[in-house]
Amino acid sequence: MRKLLFLVAMLLSVAVSAVTYDVVPLPQSVDMQKGAPFILDGSVQILSPVELQQEADFLQQYMEDMVGIKPSISQKREKKLRYIELSVSPKVSASEGYVLTINNKGIAIQGGSAAGVFYGIQTLRKSIDGLQPLPAVVITDAPRFSWRGMHLDCSRHFFSVSFIKKFIDLLALHNMNVFHWHITDDQGWRIEIEKWPRLIEVGANRTGTIIGTNSDLDDNKPYGGYYTKAEAREIVAYAAARHITVVPEIDMPGHMLAALASYPELGCTGGPYQVGHYWGVYKDVLCVSNERVYQFVEDVLTEVMDIFPSEVIHIGGDETPTEKWEQCPKCQVLQKSLPTPQQKSEEFSPLTSKLSPLQAYFTKRVFDFLTAHHRRALGWDEILDGSPQDAMIMSWRGMEPGSKAAETGHDVIMAPTTHCYFDYQQVEDTQFEPSRCGGFIPIEKVYALDPAPDSLSVEARKHILGTQANLWSEYLTTESMVEYHALPRMSALAEVQWTQPEKKKFEDFIQRLSGFTQLLDRYHYSYCKHLWPERQIPNRWQF
Known part of the structure; x- marks a missing residue:
């Protein structure tokens, strides 16, 4: 016995x-x-x-x-x-x-x-x-940061409601609490707006998509898709049940070509416009001297706020060329009546340009509208110049703009291209990688990110709300490719968001990650296996 x-x-x-x-x-x-x-x-x-x-x-x-x-x-x-x-x-x-x-x-x-x-x-x-x-x-x-997010672009390529739910489940598995949903851009308008029905009748569809990396070859295949209000509410409820807030992004005044194709009178030239086929920045933007533009913006945001209870609404504000405004007589008259916005970015990197007074004027009107409806506006770091003090800044062009914004009292979410653009490649040898996107962000670089480093003042660190990674879908054409590019880097980001920096050790993390991938396998997620060569196809040339 x-x-x-x-x-x-x-x-x-x-x-x-x-x-x-x-x-x-x-x-x-x-x-x-x-x-x-x-x-x-x-x-x-x-x-x-x-x-x-x-x-x-x-x-x-x-x-x-x-x-x-x-x-x-x-x-x-x-x-x-x-x-x-x-x-x-x-x-x-x-x-x-x-x-x-x-x-x-x-x-x-x-x-x-x-x-x-x-x-x-x-x-x-x-x-x-x-x-x-x-x-x-x-x-x-307990978590280190209150904003622990992931972004997904559903404009360049459209993803099903069932996949969005699966993506949200992935956030929950990583203790993340913000889903930043990019649902409008030049290449497609993806959310139903009842007062402006042509946004989904016209703007949700393009007549073709560029092949490769902005080559001269187009596939000439119709491509489209949008989310009804009911579907969007379903996704919001699904996320809320998992303690995840859906933050919608309506990018403006640039990245609006799909809206201009739907309603040409909203542009400076009156068109004709076409929903974008190419990736990149288009010169056509909303005409900020046109009062109908502000009615459009307010109508759209009113319906968006009705769908999304999030306190924060993302209004984009990035990559807005001024060429059309400079050629527009009405915009020039308006600009002459405006003060030059106070510049906050003089010490930024060469990527930073001074914000146009016209964009500052547009941004303030949008901010005031959202504030009147008890919401907070969040924008990419370009909006920092001339923006109200309560503007939330999402720093994408490196850490420097976000650091400067925090030092001047703005709440900041760090999402720098240097560490957080997960559409970039995660391995150096891309011969067998599914995406043709450039850039290189290995998992160890993601893990090394400190969104609120000691180099910032104590007061500025209080304004760093957290961090997120962005998944832009120009080259992520399928749902499995989205998962593959997110994972396992998303796990590294989760530890940046949650764990105190003094407890982080990359070698220890990799050991724990090996066990964590069993869950990814159980729930049938695709992920990059470069850390585990034994799991890859043994001989890629012979099958």
Whole structure:
């Protein structure tokens, strides 16, 4: 009998050692405890108050996915039963923080809010390895940044509602809480606006797409697609259930060629215009001296605000050529009446140009409209010059514009091309890569990003809300290519967003990432396997 007990103990210790809570992103504190582990079996129930029913439902589904057990959900505790207990507790000071406690009697997930409980559930989900016992532990955790985002461009190439949901599930798996949805651009208008129906009748469709990298060859194949209001609301609700805010982007006054093709009177020349086939920057922009343009903008934003409850609305503002304004008599008359905006970017890199007084005028009117409707405007870093002090800035042309904006009191999201453009290549040898996009951002460079470095003043660091990566879809033509370019770099970004920098170690992260990819496989995500050569096609030339 003694030998049998010894054997059971040895087997149990081996089983326990298989679960180490080496998850992605890395929690702030993992404190292993003495005592027997928690055994997963069919007798386990989920104990949850009514207000956490949604989180309990997710946990139930995750348990079924991971171990084939679908525990029942109860609001009332019974003696002699073992529970995974969910609760919101005032003892957890951070709103998105949680404490995950595991011992042989049960599992408790306490959150500072329902969101905190949800992130605790994600850590539990990522720790489960089949029916292996879960060692006793106390995990105390909270995110470093409040803005933990991913962007997806659905204008250049259109992606289905079902894929958007799958993409949102990927955000949830990485503890991200913002989905930046780019839904209008030169190459396609993708959101239904009832007051301006030609936006989807005309602007959602192009008659062809350039082949290659802006070559002289066009495929001449009609391409289009748009999201109805009902579909957009469905996506918003799907994200909200996972504590993710959908931030829509209506890029203006540039990147508006699809809108101009729909309503030529909104441009300086009156057209004719055509929905864009090529990638890049088009010279035709909204005519900022035309009052009908502002009626258009306000109508669009009114319907957008009705669909998207997000406090923040992204208004773009990047890459706006002034050539058409310079040639427009009405715009020139308006410009002469305007003061030159105060410049804030004189010390920026050569990429930075001074904001046109006309764009500053346009931007302020849009900002004032959103502010009057109790929303906040966010724009790319070009809008910094002449923008109101409460403007939120998304820094894409490197870290410098965002740093300067934060030092002058603007709230900032860092999304620099140097680290966060995930449509760029992630391997140097691109011979077998699916995308022809240029640029090179390896996973180790993503992991090295510090959005709020010590070089900033203490006050400026308070204005760095967080960071996100951008997936522009000029060369991401399929849903699997979007996943492939996002992963596994998205996992590195998640740790930048969540984990305190002093706890980050790239070599340790890569080890944890290897286990994390089992979840990606389970949920059928495509990802780049350059870190695991043994998983790649053994001989790419012979099949």
